[in-house]
């Protein structure tokens with residue numbers, strides 16, 4: 001459904017060039033919940049901006065249902081890390097959530113239903129008339145999630161959406177995302193620097209190398225579909241998976257190659273493509 005092919009992004013400054021993303025290729029199937037992790041500064045945000053059509057890649061392309069993404073595509077919603085800047089402070093919660101639906105020209109009665117449902121789903125049924133600045137950080141992020149959900153996207157991209165909320169709220173929001181994903185059947189790409197969060201949330205984890213970035217490994221998370229904070233995180237398999245991701249990220253930081261790369265190098269093969277299991 002979402003295809004990233006040979007994506008490269010070089011930021012051109014007056015003084016210097018930064019090659020943020022070198023060569024990224026991967027596919028996200030319809031209905032997948034995929035987490036993306038990588039060392040700090042490896043280009044996760046850059047990748048997401050390219051995928052959502054907010055930034056033009058230097059080379060390569062992103063396709064959504066076979067159609068090249070050249071601007072923000074209809075059917076895609078993005079939740080950013082900085083909830084403080086993603087809500088309009090002069091609009092109350094209801095109006096913030098409703099705005100994209102007006103732009104989508106959804107009829108008034110249907111808008112009302114979608115906003116009510118989305119706010120109830122994120123536990124904010126009582127906060128319709130509050131303004132963002134009257135809410136806690138976790139509540140503001142819930143509003144941003146409600147706005148994305150009410151839009152009924154086919155694809156939801158999330159860029160470290162819980163980085164600025166406390167641990168307890170974060171755990172609640174993680175469960176909320178899995179709940180919404182299961183109920184709505186939406187395709188989710190979730191960027192995080194938190195390894196535990198990636199393993200807990202994802203059906204698949206894509207591990208990126210250090211900048212300039214390539215895909216280091218695509219790991220299937222073979223944990224049961226029913227997950228909860230207490231039991232899933234206590235499973236021996238959870239510990240194994242998180243240990244594996246941790247090792248991969250440490251190796252990425254050191255700039256070490258994968259086992260596959262070592263085999264390629266030994267065989268004299270092209271050392272550019274790096275894909276794991």
Ligand SMILES: Nc1ncnc2c1ncn2[C@@H]1O[C@H](COP(=O)(O)OP(=O)(O)OP(=O)(O)O)[C@@H](O)[C@H]1O
Pocket residue numbers: 011013018019020038039040041042043044045046047193211
């Ligand atoms: N607008 C810009 N102009 C120039 N360089 C940029 C710009 N935005 C990002 N970069 C550089 O591109 C690289 C990747 O940045 P990006 O923010 O995409 O990484 P990230 O993985 O999201 O980082 P973090 O994990 O710290 O949030 C970094 O070296 C960064 O300095």
